[in-house]
Amino acid sequence: MQALKNYIAGAWTISNSSEGSEVRNPATDEQIAWCPSSTDTEVEAAISAARRSFPAWSATPVTKRAAVLFELRQRLADATPEIAKIMVEENGKGYSEALGEMGRALEYVEHASAIPELLKGSISENVSGGVDTQYVREALGVFAIVAPFNFPAMIPLYFSWAVACGNSVVVKPSELCPLTTVRIAELAEQCGFPTGVVNVILGGVPVVHQLTSHRDVAGISFVGSSSAAEAVYKSASQHGKRAQCQGGAKNHLVVTESAHLDKCLPNLVNSAFGQASQRCFAGSNILAVAECYEELRDRFVSAAGAIRLGEDDEGMTMGPVISRESLERAHAEIEHAITEGAKVLLDGRGARVERNPGGYWLGPTILEAEPGMRVFDNELFGPVRCLKSIRNTDEAIEIIDRSSFGHSAVIYTEMGGVAKEFARRVNVGQVGINVGTPAPIAFYPVGGRKASFFGTLRGRANDAVDFYTDKKVVVSTWHAR
Amino acid sequence: MQALKNYIAGAWTISNSSEGSEVRNPATDEQIAWCPSSTDTEVEAAISAARRSFPAWSATPVTKRAAVLFELRQRLADATPEIAKIMVEENGKGYSEALGEMGRALEYVEHASAIPELLKGSISENVSGGVDTQYVREALGVFAIVAPFNFPAMIPLYFSWAVACGNSVVVKPSELCPLTTVRIAELAEQCGFPTGVVNVILGGVPVVHQLTSHRDVAGISFVGSSSAAEAVYKSASQHGKRAQCQGGAKNHLVVTESAHLDKCLPNLVNSAFGQASQRCFAGSNILAVAECYEELRDRFVSAAGAIRLGEDDEGMTMGPVISRESLERAHAEIEHAITEGAKVLLDGRGARVERNPGGYWLGPTILEAEPGMRVFDNELFGPVRCLKSIRNTDEAIEIIDRSSFGHSAVIYTEMGGVAKEFARRVNVGQVGINVGTPAPIAFYPVGGRKASFFGTLRGRANDAVDFYTDKKVVVSTWHAR
């Protein structure tokens, strides 16, 4: 099995490391690549390449940087089916899900390509006798982008905003799903980025540590678990870097009596089980008011039960979880939930896919559970969802308040006032109203609260431009006229 | 000597602490007040009062919050002479300097009173089939404002933006100059802030520690020395808080051959010695190109030598330094500089003010010095400035690059291209072009780089609004039409 290569200073180079990890197709358990744990020297080389490319790239006219991004956007658009297939293979998501991700990812690049607009500074003449004041936004240097396995195209493409602003980047994809990033970098290579502006370094936690503590790294955009996000944020802060670290989630979907169940149900099922529930916007706990609880429960269980598993989406609706460890963890959590008193409404543990018996399959699993149970309170990256009957939305808001996460929350209602009140009161970063997966479009920022986000400026959009630049103020006057 | 009171939950209360420090008039060495080191319980009470006031205040219509700020602005405007006199007494700055600070401080409140404009969120309809996306800015809770002694009115009034956004605040003024903040709080009390929205807690480092680590504090705005700023930033980050921490500075003023010396010289002298050199925007090291070095040196020394000392500005141009410790430190630095080879061009150590022999007087002191000497490289809060001849602006930029600070830098030139190039290349937060003290007007943000600033979002203006709020995204659709 050939090892994947790092992309450093414009060259694809094999790591000298003997350490590394297998990349496996989660639907088949077959190894598809070897992801090396890059050595300190290699990480250093990537950072160094980025640093060296920075002065010229940041001094490149903004319209030229934009033109490179337009080119990248076009090449990604043209390669969409190919990249989607890579994602299916290394991540296990369905092909249509992969296409959906690519559509979203293109919008990241599209927003970043508006950089001449986004980078505009501000000027005020004659703020006091003959004195003008202005600021422009300056790029900062080298940024590290550390991505998780679940969106192998979208998150690495956070680098679009970083480079659009004039920074150079070192991208570290998940060691579970590095192939998509490698392919994206191959395409980027053809778009006109100067050598060293975009680098890809493979590896795991030690690479992250090195990136987070290296004095030539100006900042880091991280997406991963809450504990990792917190650790990265604290380390980066101690080392004088900017950091925006997106952590985990436990999102609540609240179903009220005025919800239009026929229309909301498919949306809710998708939120709960789309991407095999491995996304931070996934609905985890469904809270339904007593008036509609039973109907909702029965229809939800029935709809979830109809989901078929498979390795691509020829008729499939859900793929495997990412790894055997993940599968085993999910099994253990179900067991533990039962011991805590949760009631199994739908049990996906026996799920099999005949054609691929070795895949990490887990069928949709639904538990009636309560706050205080681990399965209700903790993040679980896999198709195990909780159901609970509640008295009213006040109870829902209390439950959400007590959660250690603050990523998103959703209400299903047709009442304007109910939606408004819910949106105002829940302490989360994103609110969905009849939208189970309230992932904002690329030109809006994404973040969270409590354990779901560490940092000040959110990811993506205009917040990203603020994050990847520093304002420089100039105060001026002239005497000889 | 009566102890100053804390302002907690709308009440002025005497601290139970026996610890504390004397507040002395630096011009006379007379004690004018006693500043207690508030106890843990009192700090807790202040935070608690702020926390309790938060829900109602953040839910108050933004136009009503603005109206309170308009009221505050008016009362501060009316009380300007009175507050200026307090500043003269506790800080030692000249009366006209104090009036100048108040003018600036008023503009802080003015910008914050534009909060209905500044707080506008964003909305996009139909971003995909029938789905709308929006964000609004939400206040975060309790913010701590920790202020230094040198601008006793301006920095505490950072709280204007915090409360305008809907947060509540605990303000900790410098224990050296707490009276101004106390007076401002008395005025704020009359403006319509609900109980607990604005609190003042007196004390020193232990109070800061408690504020920085308390779980009910959402964030902290700090201005002080670089080492304190860094410590506060790291502590706040470890405790999951937002922080913006402004540190020290060592600002370079670069004089080029095209400078209009007649007009630049007074500006340069003011930058160097205004406020007894105790401000982060003060020019510290004057670098003049060889072509004009001698003329500049002679005129600068002559102008500085003409500065008279005194406790108010009836004909005075410079006040004392803030404390006896500060005075002694400055003396020691001058001594040390001489041992390192610096040449004394003007020696202020013998300065006396007959009427007030006990004041902490130090006359303008000018040294010819070089990088590598401590007096050239380190911040020195007092009227000791360095002069150096340079070959060209490239050398100036190199010197600035090697400085551990990145607050501001100034060039005196009439050449557009020289100014532009300098502004583009220096790695600092603020650049002055023929403006020796490039403090941006209140509606522009202020920050720095390297050891001069720890954080992402700058202080004041729109950055402050971003800092004091979090964006909440709502994604919505409706079915029943």
Next chain:
Amino acid sequence: MQALKNYIAGAWTISNSSEGSEVRNPATDEQIAWCPSSTDTEVEAAISAARRSFPAWSATPVTKRAAVLFELRQRLADATPEIAKIMVEENGKGYSEALGEMGRALEYVEHASAIPELLKGSISENVSGGVDTQYVREALGVFAIVAPFNFPAMIPLYFSWAVACGNSVVVKPSELCPLTTVRIAELAEQCGFPTGVVNVILGGVPVVHQLTSHRDVAGISFVGSSSAAEAVYKSASQHGKRAQCQGGAKNHLVVTESAHLDKCLPNLVNSAFGQASQRCFAGSNILAVAECYEELRDRFVSAAGAIRLGEDDEGMTMGPVISRESLERAHAEIEHAITEGAKVLLDGRGARVERNPGGYWLGPTILEAEPGMRVFDNELFGPVRCLKSIRNTDEAIEIIDRSSFGHSAVIYTEMGGVAKEFARRVNVGQVGINVGTPAPIAFYPVGGRKASFFGTLRGRANDAVDFYTDKKVVVSTWHAR
């Protein structure tokens, strides 16, 4: 009866004109002042004074202009009760209505006082090799503000944005209600505006003609009837001026079955009869779906019937119409409506106020009417409202589409989707959702469509800043570095 004076070039001067009109208290028919029709020479003098003051005022630092507006805001706030009483006397509105208008008017000045923020231009460095591009906003010169009788404080204060931007103004109040503007100008005089920046010229249509065609007037903000607005807009356009002309309205309030009648009814009654129905945001035609029509009709007629008339609001809820002509026109319209088949549900024609028998009293009048009837289709400035039963909101939207006006439209509903759909589809400038009088707060622009607005940029807020300024682009590079 003493004649009111013009305010020209900082002096209060009596008009030489023998022409003019009586200002009468609509509640008593007593003459309270004489409003001269200023001569051509006087109008010329006002424009000339404004033109002369322009260079210095537009070159005044923006923070100083803002300070004048803060002062104006404070003086207006302090004089609120006094100005409200003037409005009661000359306009007939209730005292609490007058206080409400002043609250709104203050917010105009508040938003304009944010001018340092609002006037910020834009800068982009290095848009192509070494070339920078920026724009700043420049004031244009003299603006005319022509105000109607119904909001004697608010509309003249449109001048706040004009002068904040650096323009000078000639304000022409309604000849029916000029006293409020005169008083506002007296207060403005004390705030620090240089001579000639604010001028008040009294008179009627000929003055407007002169302002609209004078070569030294850069633009005009007009509020009045649709026919006058159109004429002013066309004349101004022919003479190369900017114009924003707000015309009349015929606003529809749509009541749906999900409306919360208990809460909406007072709101609806206020929209219909507040300010004696003399405002462009007044609800004119109430359209209720059949399911709730009868209940709504009965309760609306009953609530309207309970409104008492009176000259101040000690227990009063509606004042007189503005003039005898207006009263007679309303009577004639009611007569004509009856001949067209409208059914009188409530007849206010017999209304009397014992204490003031000579006032222009007309009680709330409600007709069941249909599109095609003049009373349903045309604007009627007085308390004569139409009711109609409709099948559904589609029919309402069709009726609104066919109206020649496009000012505002309101829906009463608790269904989020119904509100959203209505807001999206109605072709008007402002939409109310459970808000009968959807007058946007001062920091949002106000405008209309079809015959309700002539122009491109709306009134107030950021649109006003765009309207009162022109962007100047500077493209620059430098060679000698």
Next chain:
Amino acid sequence: MQALKNYIAGAWTISNSSEGSEVRNPATDEQIAWCPSSTDTEVEAAISAARRSFPAWSATPVTKRAAVLFELRQRLADATPEIAKIMVEENGKGYSEALGEMGRALEYVEHASAIPELLKGSISENVSGGVDTQYVREALGVFAIVAPFNFPAMIPLYFSWAVACGNSVVVKPSELCPLTTVRIAELAEQCGFPTGVVNVILGGVPVVHQLTSHRDVAGISFVGSSSAAEAVYKSASQHGKRAQCQGGAKNHLVVTESAHLDKCLPNLVNSAFGQASQRCFAGSNILAVAECYEELRDRFVSAAGAIRLGEDDEGMTMGPVISRESLERAHAEIEHAITEGAKVLLDGRGARVERNPGGYWLGPTILEAEPGMRVFDNELFGPVRCLKSIRNTDEAIEIIDRSSFGHSAVIYTEMGGVAKEFARRVNVGQVGINVGTPAPIAFYPVGGRKASFFGTLRGRANDAVDFYTDKKVVVSTWHAR
């Protein structure tokens, strides 16, 4: 010679008109196409097609509209050489000039493709008790784009912003250079615009009249001569439409003693004679201060004399003027100037191009002339430029002030204060500092003053978004929670 076709409702159709005009290659005088004068019925059909396509297109999600623009951008980028050749043939500009125009034109589409960002509305919660206010930007309907001959690709592509906002368009190219627009429309056809969103109608003044007065046209973007611009603006205003009409120019280039002549001269020559002086940003009158007048004059005449003529730019530097009429007009103006006393420094009237003797050739012509002479005061679209010695920049500013045009003005200086003062004082829409052709990059608006622009909102960039949309304000509250 085959007639060009209209593009109406997605179909390419031959006009029924027998009227029309020849399209000739200005370099050869050969006819290359026939441009029909479309009939009233055809114009009606184009408007009608646009109107019908509007509801669906304006309701298309903004990200989908953006995707169509990204596609258009890519197809235009790919077709750049081909389109450039068409421009060379019909317009006579050099191939590299045509490529330059295409580069600019691409940036128009790029900025418009940022429409999801640009179209963001504004939202404020709780502006008063429980009331929210927001606005969104709505498309208006059908816009007409009327383009001149000199930039056959750029100006028609103004439609990018119009359609990005959700409007449909009828584009009328110049009858002298319609082929480029036809080709652009062919490419647009492949990009996914629904039928009728983009239409092209051929013809001359009568078509413009019909567009300007048609009730289904919401607004018009026009670029042409000042007299035509004024007429179109007035007609559009009378017919209740929005209009932005860019007119002619007479731009002054001011050379000061500090100018870096070696670097400025090529820039100045290009400004004066680039595009055969047929562009609104062309430098017309060169004003040099006496200190450098003679040197500037001699070097300018010498450099201009070295320009060679030719029909493509294999070694060529200037093409022909657009038409025989234009050539004859230029000859007549030169004659007239001589009679008025202008002194001919360089006479281009005898210019010949051997290979293409029939082309409309006029060599660079330079006159010493004075204000008051027609050649100095009036726009002249062809390579006839004036030179004048001035005392100082004050005199230059006076000359610019007295001009009836206000498009742009340029200063060559290395002094920051001189540039700043000039930029501040000249009453024009664009200022160049050492940039002879201060055409702002596409993401900045372009406009002018006096006879150079009629309208309020400028062309392109964010102003275009304001122009092509109307804000709709929604004020809302809810009762049932």
